[in-house]
Amino acid sequence: TQLLEQSPQFLSIQEGENLTVYCNSSSVFSSLQWYRQEPGEGPVLLVTVVTGGEVKKLKRLTFQFGDARKDSSLHITAAQPGDTGLYLCAGANQAGTALIFGKGTTLSVSS
């Protein structure tokens, strides 16, 4: 069974701090995606990482895909209140018919 474990589950920080959230699995994924979900909304794709060791940057967000393609991390530099939300990692199941999601990291950034 393919599972994605995310940590930490909750993170509460002050504006300007840096943070990293993790997504780990014992299974190899062809790619991993990161989504962000705000209350009352559906998840929105932030990035897809495809190649082992790949690093992608999206403004203050840096995403890394592990060399073995079993894990990924999201690093946020100088967090802002607008970064508040639920961060979800997801990978395609072996059949390629659905995305498997981790349980997410709830991030709260206060000013």
Add this chain to the structure above:
Amino acid sequence: GAGVSQSPSNKVTEKGKDVELRCDPISGHTALYWYRQSLGQGLEFLIYFQGNSAPDKSGLPSDRFSAERTGGSVSTLTIQRTQQEDSAVYLCASSLKASTAYTEAFFGQGTRLTVV
């Protein structure tokens, strides 16, 4: 429409009643997915449609749950004889292609179902 549309946005129903949840995907998207999101449980896959057929129904939790898609567009998720444990947010997503590994899934805002 511009995005995935789900209706109703909120539904309160009595235990034992049947409910229907509707999803209008983005025009031209052949792949459609239903997920369930419970507090602290993340997104749980329910069913995948490619066109009007459902090659993967493995996530449907019981035979009380069914879904159909007509005209390669609108999909309806039906829950019969609802139980309190069915309370959750039901999310629909669509994507242009079937390959979820590299394809962006676009989500609707969800239907919050409360069974009392």
